[in-house]
Each structure stands twice: as C-alpha cells, then as structure tokens.
Amino acid sequence: MSDPFLIRNARIVDVSNGAIEAGRSVLVRRDRIEAIGRFPGWSGASLDAAGSYLCPGLIDCHVHFFLDAGPDPRGSYISSDDSRRMATARKNARLAIQAGITTMRDCAAPGHLIVRFRRQGDAGDVPGPHIISCGYALMRPQGHCYFLGGEVATVRDLRKRIEWNLSHGAGFVKLMASGGGLTPGTIPHEADLPVKIMKAAVREAHANGVRITAHCHATDSIRRGIEVGLDMIEHASFVESPGRYRYDEELTRQIRDAGIIVSPTVYSALQTARRFRAAGAAHNPGDVAAVERLEGRLINTGHFRRLGMKIIGGTDCGATNTPFDSLVDELDSYTEAGLTRTEALRSVTDMGAYYLGLSQVGQVRPGHRADLTLLEGNPLEDLEVLRQPLKVYKSGRLVHERNGGDSA
Template sequence: MITKYENVTLYTGTGKKLTRSSLVFNDNRIVAVGEEAARLESEITIDGTGKTIIPGLFDMHLHLGMDGVADPFSQIAADSQTHAAFRHNANAQKQLKSGVTSVRNLGSKWHIDLEYRDAIAAGLTTGPTVYGSGQAIVMTGGHGYPFSTEADGEDEIRKAARATLRAGADVLKLMATGGVMTPGVDPGSPQLSEREMRAAVEEATHAGKTTAAHAQGTAGIQNAVRAGITTIEHGIFLDDETIELMLKYGTVLVPTLAAPYYIVQNADSGAIPPQAVKKAVDCLEAHRESFGKAVKAGVKIAAGTDAGTPFNLHGDFAKELELMHTGGMTVGDIIKSATLNAAETLNADSLTGSLEKGKAADIVVLNQDPEETIHAFRDVHTVYKEGVSVYESEYSAVPVTN
C-alpha cells in the first residue's frame, strides 16, 4: 500500500524543515520526500494541512520492567519472570502510542528486554524497535545491584560482558557511579573503575556493539569517557574539563532530565524512599546547569527519559523534550536528538532516524508544529511503525505538567 501525505510540514530529523511538502511511503520504507514525493501517485492520499510529520522518536534510556511507581526496586523484586515480561509489553505499548518507535532499554532483570525484543521481531506482538542491554554490569553492591550482574576487577567484568553479549545484548550498560535510587550509595562517588569499564568496552567493540555508562559524578563520568564509553547517562555533575573530554572522545550525552524532576515534583507524596528524594533534591539544579553547559559547548545529545523511575511514566516522552527546550535547545535540535542523533549513536542511521528515501517508515504525525508550541509533542495524531498505522487518534494530547 502506497500512502502519500501532502500539504504537510516535515521535520526530516537531519535539521531540515519543509513546509507545504509531501511524503510517500509504503508498508515498510519511505519512498520519497519533498518535490519527488509530490510528483508520485499513491493508493492513499492524505491532506496534511495543519499537520506536522517527524521521524519516529527514540527514547534512548528507559526501563520497560518498571512502571514509574514510587519504589520501582520493590516492584522489580516482587515480579516473577512472566509478570515482568507482560510488564515490558504493556509499557512498550504506551511508548509506541506517544510516538516513540524505538527504545533503548538500559537494564532488565533476567535479560527479559532481550527476549521481548526477539518476540517483537518474530511477530508475536507489535511494539517499538528494542535495543536492549539485558542486566546492567555493576560492582558488588553497586548502583542497581539487586537486578544487575555484579562483578569486580577487569577479569570478572570482561567475563560478565562476554556473558551479556552471548545473551544477545545490543548495548552493554555499566555503572560508573552511584545513583539516586539505590540505598547507601552516593551519586557523586565513582564505582566501576576506568580500567574495569575499558575491559567491557573492548568486548563490546569486538562484538560490534555499543556501551552506556550510568555516570552522575564528575570523576566517574571522566573514567567512563576515557574508557571509551559510547554514551554518558544522566551526566549530572559536568564541569568544563569533563565537557572538553567528552568533545575530544565524541561521547554522547543522554541527559534524562525527567528522572530527578519527577522525584522532586513528587517529594511530598510520602511514597518515594526518603533517601532517593534527598539525593534527587541535591542533584536537580546541578543537573540543569550541566545540561545547559553541554548544549552550549556542542556536546552531541540523544534524548532519553529514564522512564520507569518514580512518577516518570512510560508514554510521557514529551516531558523530556519540554525540559530540554527549557534548558536551551532549539526545537530542531531537540527533534534531531530524539531521531537521527539517537540512530547514529546506535549505528542504525542507515536504516532509520530520519525522513529520507529508503529508510524505515517510522513516522509520527502531530496535530501542531513544535516550533509554535513545545507541547505539540503531546498532541499525537497518528503513529506509523514501518509504514503500518499502530496508533490513531483525533485528539490524544497528554495533559501538560509544570
């Protein structure tokens, strides 16, 4: 089936914005864009007047096994493998409906994200494209240890990396520092060493895979960057030296601004573990400042939410984009961070990430132009996954949260 949108605004993901333009796609790929698309005939023609089309979005940091409850660690501990698998699917559907057609899942107990990815690929269910890490690799007692693989020293880390790759991981997730949610650890404190992380990076590189480091404190971020990590997750305490190091190594930042934001916003609920609230409050302003400095310096950014953390719900990807806009990013750069930058980071940009001929027809139709209102990302009209409509709504805006 050949579908054509005409008279529509297009953000290609490459930095281009086309107005009163056209897009043609089939049940798999984009056929043509712009003037070429305008000349082609189609079986279905849709007048896109007033609509805006963007590439399918990537959430580069989430946890499909966590629902955004106040204490997600307790939720994980209570789940059986079967229950956790159903939870992955339920949360992925929420992502898909919000326009997120690709996700990078960074940490699932029992490597369930990898099994879920394979179930989608086998046609057992419909969902976003999943890039999974399986269980994260942490030091003994490190951040997230209750649902991760604990290992110490270069040899143990290397073996854990190889085992995780054998399980089918697309990306290795490593804990370079402490974090907000784990009791008894400091977000600013280094955990896995530079040499330990380098051993895992070497194994991932040999297997043609990428790496991600949970890294909040300055020293731990620097350790991860020097070790060759692909992406820094969170990056709460960035100083000028660390930013220069990231620019030198070409390290990508996935800021996850929504994660501490929602903990602080709900600090008075009484439901979030007190130690997590205190740490999030202590981190929030530094996180905002670090993000602003990284944007101004030109650090490559890929959008991610850390969805699944307290009150950080699946399907609310728009909040991250709104916070990025408040932090100084233009709409064009925000869209690029959530599309082409993400695809490039995953080495998938030849297949997806932009509205270009031959790429996967992962397409989101919005009712409004994000340059007119940043809340347009909440007003999703239609979502196509590889050319097939997986969500349609005449009006599906999510209420704006302040």
C-alpha cells in the first residue's frame, strides 16, 4: 500500500474505554496513525474495511525467541547450533505476526543472537514483531536458564553483563531470582540469587534509566524482589521450602503497595503442568512441587485481580508446549481467573504498553505507531476473533493477510 493510505469504514476497538467506534476512517502515514475521522474528499490510496474491527496490535510481554516451544525446549536448544537457533527464532516470529502480535518482550535469550535477530527484524529482513529484549538474563552460576548465557558470580560480573546488554540495545534488565522448571540443578522454591547482587542490579538498571524484572517462583525470591525494589515480577508462583505451593496474600499486598507490576504467565504453566502429568515426571528433579506450582498460577491470577494488582499479559512462549501464537490462550486463562475480557485485552494492549514504558503503542489513536490488526468480529465480545486477523500492520506496513499469506 502506498503512503499515506486510508483505512475506510472501520469499527475502531477503543480498548481503554472498552468501546467500539463505528464508521471511522484511519489515516496512516509512514509508521504512524496520523488522524482518525471522516475524510469525504480523500482521493489517495485506501482500503475499505467494510465494517470490520480495527484493533491495536497485541503485545506479548514474556517470550523466548530462541526456545522451540516443544516438549523439551532446553534439550533442543542445547543440541542446536546457532544457525538452527536463528531458524527457530524466525519461525517463532512469523507465527506471532500472523497472530496479530506486533510487539514482544524477550525475557532471556543468548544475547549475541538476539542482537543479530533484532537487527534483521528492524531492517525488514525477517517478518516478525517489534522486539524489546533484556539480552542475556542474569543468573547465579549454573542458575536458571544458564545454558542461554548470563551467569554472574559477583557484582563486578553483573555490572559487566548489564553494560554489555545495554550497549547492545537491551531495553530492560532481567534477573533469575529463583530456580526454574526448565533447569535441572536449580530448585524453584529456593531464592538463589544473593540480595547483594539483586540490589546492585536494581541500582545499575535505574542508573541507566531502564526497568528491572525478575523470574520469581520461590516465595523468598518474591520477598527479596520487594526488598530490593524491583519494578516487575515474572511468574510470582509462591513456592515455599521444602517445595510447597502456597499463595501468600500478605506478600501479594506488599507487591501491590510497592507498585510492582506482575506478569503471571499462566498458559505456559498450565501447558507444562499438563505435560508433566502425562509424562509422570517434571523436567527438573529439584522441582518437587512442579504441578501444584504451575497450576497455582491460575489461582494466583484470580487473587491478583481481586487485589487490583498491575498485571501485564505474557505467555512465556518458547517454553514447554507454548507456541508463539498462544496469547489468546493466555487471555482466556485471565478471564477464567476473573478478569473481564476488556481487562484481559488491555493487559496486552494499552495497559501492557504503559506498564512496559512503551509510549504511543497499544491503542488506535492519532500519533500512535500504526501497529494494527483488522478483525472479523468484536474482540471485546469474543477474544477468539483475535486468533486469525484478516490483516496485520506493523509500523504502517501490511505484513500479513489471512487470505493472501505473508506480505513481508
């Protein structure tokens, strides 16, 4: 489509107000939405939306481009070379953009590969969403996801890693504050990153003007996260020693009162629990409460909603049996936990963007980046319509058409 162009006769999905504005036209110039209204004299390029729904592109706030979303993501990562790993990331990115996900936040990757991958995407060489990445996540030696790189033993190591990440375009800092289900040798109910390192990381991140988050399964790791002043917590699983899932209301209130944003990543947890039940064993022998811990994430999310927590929507895709088009499944789990459809959708559009510090993303509004999906039905009434968008625009460029294949 030439530039500028008009999308005529659309129903705009106003996620912020949970409302639909019918009979609107949207003028897109370069990568931006320039204006919304009626343009009776328009003679330039245009597309007749014929009353279909124009929705902001979605944001998946927790992904792993270099994991293959199969039954054993760690094993397949370790047995691959870099070119296979890049192919996995390309495949993941394509699946996401076809599902209308126009921004993704990568929460642990081999730093050197995601830098290359993001550059290819920015140059338009690889179809896929905008990427915000932490680069290498940072963990204790042999800590959770150490196979992706990012081990730090001292504050000095930590500073070096953060400096490398930020000088290579990282948008935030990610810590692994407890063990994880993917990594044998770690224990999910143990807070295994020292407070001293976490404190230094928070200082370093904030001194550089970026936010900091941490993977926290262990209740103790959540406690440490609040103490050191994290901006966000991923998973917030609440597992205690010696391996027991127990939701902690008092601690949850502390998270809320500290203004910490939570990314509950429910769908991948449920998928992994299903896998463990079927296989009769977890990936990690140290993960003694695996199924309860994973299924607890849905329960936690209900409590988060009840307490009015700040929630961002993310799938943890790339992890076990969680493909890159799973975001609607994640939203379904939020509605099951008690969020309204509009609240669920906002966690991956305007509110997700706001909490991630992304300006001019996540709404169909003048001045915003033209990351848009055209949908057959109203997502405020039925989230299912998000799964197969008619068209997907990234920065004003048509990158996917349901009936026409990929345009990128």
